[in-house]
Amino acid sequence: MYAKMLSASVVGIEGRLIEVEVNISSGLPQVSVVGLPDPAVxxxxxxxxxxxxxxGMTFPLDxxxxxxxPADVRKEGSAYDLAIAAGILxxxxxxxxxxxxxxxLIGELSLSGEIRPVPGVLPMAERARSEGLRRxxxxxxSVGEAQLIEGIEVFGVRGLGEWAGGGTTRFGRPPGRGAAPSSGDAISDPADDADLSDVIGQAHGKRALLIAAAGKHNILFVGPPGTGKTMLCRRLPTLLPPLDDEEALAVTKIYSVCGKLGGRRHGLIRRRPFRSPHHTISIAGLIGGGPSPKPGEVTLAHHGVLFLDELPEFPRGALExxxxxxxxxxxxIGRARGVTQFPAHFLLAVSMNP
Known part of the structure; x- marks a missing residue:
């Protein structure tokens, strides 16, 4: 017997559909996975x-x-588990x-049959809609994340047995225009809730921040330790306007791919990201990279602020x-398997001692 499912992967920050074909034939009990799978697959x-x-179901002894x-694209991660199981069933x-x-179908399976979330559900769901899929x-x-894409039905599944037996929960919003409503929360440091109203004095520093925010200018603070450089820079995102619909979707997709959304999200990220990596960060951690390129801090700061504290302490290669x-x-980022592009439109704020 033959069956074909549809699953998805993420390339860069965009989704890509993957066909999962399952064929069961007579012979010695054996399972072969082909199509350039990595160890997780x-x-x-x-x-x-x-x-x-x-x-409570039967795994075929065939x-x-x-x-x-496509067989020439390397498959990574555990997002194909649900599609493989559905194909066999x-x-x-x-x-x-x-x-x-x-x-x-997107999801990782536990040994008990529970279906666990995976990163990148948002760009996968967006790709499904663009390819004309209905569900x-x-x-x-991951239901809240998938619901951010309009015009597609979202079904939440708790366990494999419950789903195969008829138990699913239907979610989703009717087709329409515009983005999902904002949840009001943000992916940022708790200190980012503070703004310039907390700062007493520092008139020159405040004006510099206002000019940088108004014109999207990069900014450098130079001064002795303890003069408030870091404190001022951490308040820079509060001077920037909220993300519009297009920007919010792009930022939320990045955090979805990196597995940093967390919890049951029911809205796009609306607050500008603020990233402050430590000066020991590697070039790949700052810019992005790896055997299968992943976003770095510059991409996580897309449409937001990248803050480099103690600038001279960063490796020269990372700054270059x-x-x-x-x-x-x-x-x-170019690799033997292809070239990957990540967005990185950010405002750079740095500080250093004289």
Missing amino acids: RESVERVRSAIQNS RITVNLA LASGQLAAEKIEGAL VIVPEA ALRQPLEDFRVT
Whole structure:
């Protein structure tokens, strides 16, 4: 028996659809996963096997082949678990086809059959809508994130057995224009709630911040320790206007890909990000990189403020690497498998001692 599911991955900060094909044929019991899977994807076989058995269903004792297409793109992470399990259940006649018709399946399985959240649900759901899919099936904890995309039905799933047996919770908003309502919370340091009204004196420093915020100018504070340089810079984001719909969606997608949204989010990030990395940060941590490139601090500060405290303490290579993002408002990282671009339009604030 043959079955085909749709799942998704993330490239840069954009979603990409992945076809999960499952074929069950007679032969010695064996499960093969092909299509350039990484170790996390190969290990999904054992997670899926235990999840199906512990959910009260039968894992077929036949030869099972799972193909992740396109086959020339490396597959990473655990977001394919739910699609692989659904494909096996559908091909073995234990799942109704209506359950997954026109749907994108995203989720990691535990050994007990619980469906766990994965990073990047927001760009995956956005890609599903752009490809004409009508439904997205996600872990219940990721429903608020997927709901940020209009015009698509969102189904939250708590466990594999409950879902296969008919238990899903439907969420979603009707098709329309505009962004989801803001939740009012922000991904930032708690100290960012303070603003210039807390600062007594510092007239020159305040005016410098106002000019920098009004014109999106980068700013450098030089002064002896304890004169308030860091305190002033931490209040810079409160002088900037809230993110508009397009900016808020871009920033929320970045934090979704990095797994930094946390909790059950029900709105876009509206407050400007404020990132303050330690001076021991590596070039890859600041700019982004790795074997499969991931966003760095300059991307996490997109449409916000990147603050470098004690500027001369940062490695020279890391500071030199800031040239391209400051000029082009993006980071381009080339690897043997391809080139990845990350947005990096930020206001740079730095401080240093004389």
